[in-house]
Amino acid sequence: MALTKRQKQNTIRDVKKHDNDTGSTEVRIALLTRRINELSDHLKKHHKDNHSRRGLLKLVAQRRKLIKYLQSVSKKRYNQLAEKLGLKTVA
Numbered sequence: 001m002a003l004t005k006r007q008k009q010n011t012i013r014d015v016k017k018h019d020n021d022t023g024s025t026e027v028r029i030a031l032l033t034r035r036i037n038e039l040s041d042h043l044k045k046h047h048k049d050n051h052s053r054r055g056l057l058k059l060v061a062q063r064r065k066l067i068k069y070l071q072s073v074s075k076k077r078y079n080q081l082a083e084k085l086g087l088k089t090v091a
Helices: 005-015 025-045 050-073 075-085
Strands: none
Touching: 005 025, 005 075, 025 050, 025 075, 050 075
């Protein structure tokens, strides 16, 4: 269920802003999106797993806060990230 080191590195490599970037808002949103997608797949198979469902809801709320922050700081950066990750863009 947790992301492997290689999966994290690949996700970070796709959205990082500079070589040592591991904690920018874009990277954190990308990592959360990856975890959310994996948990969603897990819950499709195990629909009665309420503990994982609660964790998923917490991750979604955390990602929503970060997206809201990124939109307020830079709409352009948010739109670029949303395009990379396949997120819905808000007008």
